[in-house]
Amino acid sequence: MIHTKACEIFGIMHPVVLAGMGGGANPALVAAVSEVGGLGILACTWATPDDIRAQVADIRARTSRPFGVNFVLDQVAPEKLDAAIEERVPVISLFRGTDPTDIVARARAAGLVTTLQVTTMDEARTALAAGVDVVIVQGREGGGHMGPHPLWTLLPQVVAIAGATPVLASGALVSGRDLAAALAMGASGVHMGTRFLASVEAPISDQFKAAILAARDGDTVASKMWDLLWGQEWSGMMARALRNDLTLRWAGREGELAASLGPARAEFAAAKAAGDHSRLNMLAGEGSARIDSILPAAEIVRSVVAEAEAALREAAALIR
Numbered sequence: 123m124i125h126t127k128a129c130e131i132f133g134i135m136h137p138v139v140l141a142g143m144g145g146g147a148n149p150a151l152v153a154a155v156s157e158v159g160g161l162g163i164l165a166c167t168w169a170t171p172d173d174i175r176a177q178v179a180d181i182r183a184r185t186s187r188p189f190g191v192n193f194v195l196d197q198v199a200p201e202k203l204d205a206a207i208e209e210r211v212p213v214i215s216l217f218r219g220t221d222p223t224d225i226v227a228r229a230r231a232a233g234l235v236t237t238l239q240v241t242t243m244d245e246a247r248t249a250l251a252a253g254v255d256v257v258i259v260q261g262r263e264g265g266g267h268m269g270p271h272p273l274w275t276l277l278p279q280v281v282a283i284a285g286a287t288p289v290l291a292s293g294a295l296v297s298g299r300d301l302a303a304a305l306a307m308g309a310s311g312v313h314m315g316t317r318f319l320a321s322v323e324a325p326i327s328d329q330f331k332a333a334i335l336a337a338r339d340g341d342t343v344a345s346k347m348w349d350l351l352w353g354q355e356w357s358g359m360m361a362r363a364l365r366n367d368l369t370l371r372w373a374g375r376e377g378e379l380a381a382s383l384g385p386a387r388a389e390f391a392a393a394k395a396a397g398d399h400s401r402l403n404m405l406a407g408e409g410s411a412r413i414d415s416i417l418p419a420a421e422i423v424r425s426v427v428a429e430a431e432a433a434l435r436e437a438a439a440l441i442r
C-alpha cells in the first residue's frame with residue numbers, strides 16, 4: 123500500500139485522483155474512483171447550482187467516501203462555489219484564474235479541503251500564499267486547458283517551494299510507473315484525466331474512447347481554437363485535444379478562425395448535432411498514446427497502484 127500526505131489530507135487510501143473534467147466525468151465515474159479508495163472529482167464550472175446539488179446527492183448515494191467538485195476560477199459564477207460549500211463537498215478543486223484566497227478561506231472555515239491546479243511558478247506561489255491544502259502541478263502534456271511548461275520541469279520546482287504542502291503531478295500520467303516516477307520526484311500522488319476518459323464509466327462517446335485508444339505519439343495538438351469556437355476567454359491559455367479534421371483545419375490558423383467565427387461556429391454546432399467527432403473537440407492529453415484499454419475506473423485505480431508498488435520495489439532493489 124502506498125500512503126502519502128495527500129492521502130492523509132483527503133482521507134483516501136490511494137494517491138490517485140480523477141481530475142475534474144468538464145464533460146469528461148459524471149457521478150458514476152466520480153463515485154467509482156472514490157469507492158475504490160482514490161479521489162473522484164466532478165467538474166462543475168458549467169453546471170447550475172441546482173445541478174451541482176443534484177449531482178453531489180447522486181455521488182453521495184453511490185459512495186460514502188470523500189470526493190471533490192472542481193471549478194475553473196476565471197469561468198465560474200460565485201453562487202456555484204456557494205452551492206459546493208453549502209453542500210459541504212469534502213474537496214473543493216480549483217483551476218487557475220482569479221485570486222483563490224477568499225474561496226480557500228471560506229472552504230477552510232467550512233472544514234473543507236482545497237486544491238489548486240497550477241501551470242507556472244507564479245501560480246504555484248499564489249496557491250501557497252492562499253493556503254491551499256494540496257497543490258496540483260499540471261504539465262503542458264496534459265489534456266484540456268494547459269500551461270506552458272513540461273511536467274517534469276515544473277514539478278520539482280514547485281515541490282522545492284511547497285514546504286509541508288503536498289503536491290500532486292498532472293499531465294499525461296496514465297500508469298503505475300508514472301505514479302512511481304511522480305512519487306520519486308517528490309509528488310504526493312497523481313491527478314489523471316485522460317486515463318479515466320478511457321474508462322467504462324466515462325460519459326463520452328464510444329467514438330471519442332476509440333480515438334484515445336487509436337492515438338499515437340504526436341496525435342494531440344494544443345491550440346486556442348477551442349475557446350474561439352466556444353466564445354470563452356481563458357487568459358490566452360491553449361487547450362490540448364486529439365488531432366482530427368477540425369484541428370487540421372484551424373490549429374495554427376487561429377487568426378483566420380477569429381476572422382471567420384460565424385461560419386466556423388455554425389459548422390461546429392452542426393458537427394455537435396450530428397455527433398461527428400472528426401469535427402468536434404476531443405480534449406485529451408499526450409498520454410493517449412499509451413492508453414490501450416477501456417477499463418472500469420476501479421480497475422484503473424487498482425492497477426495503477428499495484429504497478430507503482432512493483433516499480434518502486436524494483437527501483438529500491440537498485441540501492442546497494
Ligand SMILES: Cc1cc2nc3c(=O)[nH]c(=O)nc-3n(C[C@H](O)[C@H](O)[C@H](O)COP(=O)(O)O)c2cc1C
Pocket residue numbers: 141142143144145146165166167192193194216217239260263264265266267292293294295313314315316317405406407408409
Ligand atoms: C476532457 C477534459 C476536460 C477538462 N476539464 C477541466 C475542467 O473543467 N477543470 C479543470 O480544472 N481541469 C480540466 N481539465 C484538465 C484536468 O484537470 C487535468 O489537468 C488534465 O486532465 C491532466 O492531463 P491528462 O488528461 O493528460 O491526465 C480537463 C481535461 C480534459 C482531458
